[in-house]
Amino acid sequence: MVASVTTTATAATTNGKNITLTWWNNATAGVLLNVWDNAAKAFHKMYPNVTIQNVPIQNEVLQNTKIPLALQSNNPPDIYQQWGGGSEATQVTSGKLMDLTAASASWVKSEVGAVASGWQVKGRQYGIPYDLHVVGFWYRKDLFAKAGIKSVPTTIAQLEADVAKLRAINVAPIAVGSRDRWPDAFWWEYFALRECSLSTLKTAMATINLNYPCFVKAGQDLTAFIKANPFNTGYLATPAQTGAGSSAGLVANGQAAMELQGDWDPGVMQPLTTNKNILNDLGWFPFPAVSGGAGNPTEILGGGDGFSCTTHATNYCPLFLKYIDSKPVQVGVAHAAVGLPVNAAAASAITVPGEKTAISYYKKAAYLQTYFDIAFPTNVGQALDSAIANFFAGSGTPQTIIQAVAKAAKSH
Amino acid sequence: MATDRATLDQGLASGLPGPTLASPGRTGTVRPAARPGRARRRLELAALIGPALVLFACFVLVPIVIAVRYSLYNWSGYGPLSDFIGLHNYRAALDDPVFRGAILHNFIYAALSVVFQLPISLGTALLLNRKLRGQRVFRLVTFAPYVVSEATTAVIWLLMLQPGGFVDQVMKDMGLGGLVQTWLADIHIVLYTLFVVITWKYIGFGIILFLAGLQGVPVELKEAASLDGATPAQSVRHITLPLLGPTIRIWVFLAVIGSLQLFDLVWIMTLGGPANASDTMITYLIYNGFQSNEFGYGSAAAVILFIICFAFALLYQRFALRRDTAGALTRIVN
Numbered sequence: 236m237v238a239s240v241t242t243t244a245t246a247a248t249t250n251g252k253n254i255t256l257t258w259w260n261n262a263t264a265g266v267l268l269n270v271w272d273n274a275a276k277a278f279h280k281m282y283p284n285v286t287i288q289n290v291p292i293q294n295e296v297l298q299n300t301k302i303p304l305a306l307q308s309n310n311p312p313d314i315y316q317q318w319g320g321g322s323e324a325t326q327v328t329s330g331k332l333m334d335l336t337a338a339s340a341s342w343v344k345s346e347v348g349a350v351a352s353g354w355q356v357k358g359r360q361y362g363i364p365y366d367l368h369v370v371g372f373w374y375r376k377d378l379f380a381k382a383g384i385k386s387v388p389t390t391i392a393q394l395e396a397d398v399a400k401l402r403a404i405n406v407a408p409i410a411v412g413s414r415d416r417w418p419d420a421f422w423w424e425y426f427a428l429r430e431c432s433l434s435t436l437k438t439a440m441a442t443i444n445l446n447y448p449c450f451v452k453a454g455q456d457l458t459a460f461i462k463a464n465p466f467n468t469g470y471l472a473t474p475a476q477t478g479a480g481s482s483a484g485l486v487a488n489g490q491a492a493m494e495l496q497g498d499w500d501p502g503v504m505q506p507l508t509t510n511k512n513i514l515n516d517l518g519w520f521p522f523p524a525v526s527g528g529a530g531n532p533t534e535i536l537g538g539g540d541g542f543s544c545t546t547h548a549t550n551y552c553p554l555f556l557k558y559i560d561s562k563p564v565q566v567g568v569a570h571a572a573v574g575l576p577v578n579a580a581a582a583s584a585i586t587v588p589g590e591k592t593a594i595s596y597y598k599k600a601a602y603l604q605t606y607f608d609i610a611f612p613t614n615v616g617q618a619l620d621s622a623i624a625n626f627f628a629g630s631g632t633p634q635t636i637i638q639a640v641a642k643a644a645k646s647h
Numbered sequence: 648m649a650t651d652r653a654t655l656d657q658g659l660a661s662g663l664p665g666p667t668l669a670s671p672g673r674t675g676t677v678r679p680a681a682r683p684g685r686a687r688r689r690l691e692l693a694a695l696i697g698p699a700l701v702l703f704a705c706f707v708l709v710p711i712v713i714a715v716r717y718s719l720y721n722w723s724g725y726g727p728l729s730d731f732i733g734l735h736n737y738r739a740a741l742d743d744p745v746f747r748g749a750i751l752h753n754f755i756y757a758a759l760s761v762v763f764q765l766p767i768s769l770g771t772a773l774l775l776n777r778k779l780r781g782q783r784v785f786r787l788v789t790f791a792p793y794v795v796s797e798a799t800t801a802v803i804w805l806l807m808l809q810p811g812g813f814v815d816q817v818m819k820d821m822g823l824g825g826l827v828q829t830w831l832a833d834i835h836i837v838l839y840t841l842f843v844v845i846t847w848k849y850i851g852f853g854i855i856l857f858l859a860g861l862q863g864v865p866v867e868l869k870e871a872a873s874l875d876g877a878t879p880a881q882s883v884r885h886i887t888l889p890l891l892g893p894t895i896r897i898w899v900f901l902a903v904i905g906s907l908q909l910f911d912l913v914w915i916m917t918l919g920g921p922a923n924a925s926d927t928m929i930t931y932l933i934y935n936g937f938q939s940n941e942f943g944y945g946s947a948a949a950v951i952l953f954i955i956c957f958a959f960a961l962l963y964q965r966f967a968l969r970r971d972t973a974g975a976l977t978r979i980v981n
Contacts, residue, residue, distance in 0.1 A: 303940075306725055326725060328725050328726050329726055414831075414917060414920060416920070468811075468829060469830075470832065471831075471832035472832035472917060472921065479806075613939055614723075617935070617938055617939040625923065630922040646739075
């Protein structure tokens, strides 16, 4: 790996000068901070004239304030955290993002795979992911056993039957953090994935137009499912990740049996409970099939985290992104358990049992659909999340979700 | 004194802000000997007011002008301002029932504050102003929530108000289990739940303010009244309250402006939900403006909020605070 990186480096020119690349990322603490520090040091060892300055910044500050302002200024960082999709497309309009298509062509397929397409804008690669996320059900194996559930549900009808069994043993069958809106969106989006054919889904996402019967059907499915009373008490005000009363906290403490969440959920649950064995108590299963739906039941909802280079950076920047996606660093990413490594060679380094199930399912998935709110332009995504959250709160119809997207798309 | 007056007039003429003069006709007699002094005074004024004015202009006036400019464009926050759309953002905001609902929520908070927080804090201040055992402890306890940051308050209450949480437990233990609600999840209750938390947080501020005001009520007046046979209630009604007038009026002003600008607490506890039932103008503009990369639209909502606050401040100054500030001004002018 190192050898191949070095060969490419001869193409990179610094005219013999020492250069520093500033690197804004969201790893302010934990294992990932060490992984990044070590990656920066190792890269400097390979290229002694290049110094990577690691600048960790709190996630929301980074995403909502620092990056937009930096891209308006004449002095943006060289490398920065990139979530891909619609927000990346908006950032590209600043003219400050480096086109990585040519620089990454030789390795992006082998090291990253299909998930990299989520970081393309009009077919050009403006960002490269370092980890990927999949959304699925995290469930308590002990509570499922107690309720007499022998195997994980593979259809919505089975899931509803399991909900009734879990109610009977007095636990909240499913926790959902509706306060934060985006967890609600996972539900509606998964019903849409199951109801819509892949071609409809792709067209709808590309044209920002959800005006197809299958999206109405998704809303109807969700209404019917909510009627089965599957969620925790007061879920409309439940935060997703804050405190023991959050949806993650409820599952972590055994007050709820499952949650539809991203692969990062075990990492969120750990500090919210005194249960030292929580990682082994958790199992993972994919969103069940919907009877009569046109979607392939192995399609998966997810996303990931990546980095972009700015035009401010030298061509050492794409080289560094390649190094981050190489096996040695990717093993570190897997250990950090913040997301699944994009490089399949590092998959065996995943230690959390449920995450192993999730990544093996991902490998067989027909398609990975980026979360709609990230895939769409930011204003459309936010409008969609808001409309779905209102729908959960009983305000709105399957149509209002589609209309909210149409209205936001018009102003985009 | 005449020199002062002339300097003030000069200051006004040269565009320096100064107190509004009641009768601008009375300018005139400047003694020749005062000339060097006048120059020095102007220098002093420039040196003393200058830095504050520059800061005020940089951090208040300029941002307002910039926000107004942004609000006239369809702008994602990236690239140049090129898509001029006039007042479209304002029309869109005022047409949005969610934004109108948010404005209504702000006014509900303002009204509830005046109706509930004023009597509670005034009453508590009157009680704490009496000689009683543990007076300092009581004062400290009532003031403590105000010292806690708004974010901390929000997180603590968010945890306490979870279903089956501390609040529910306490109510059950008191035999009030039947009254337990999903405090933050019920769209009909959430606004009032948040108001209770806001009251808990800000009541101490009112109490401290009124206690300070009560120190300015001369004891002699109360003694005289009681010698004349006034009951304690009469003494409060006819002596204490009128003399507390300026403090009460300032408190109302602060409470209303605070209610209009409410943000942190709501954002952390509910994000304006469920179904926008607890949205305020600022939570609305943060979500639909800045988090949605609609900086033009968000700026329009912010300008509307500014206009509402500014109009209230002006009207309140004109009609309620006039008497209180008039004294201060006449002292400077004469």
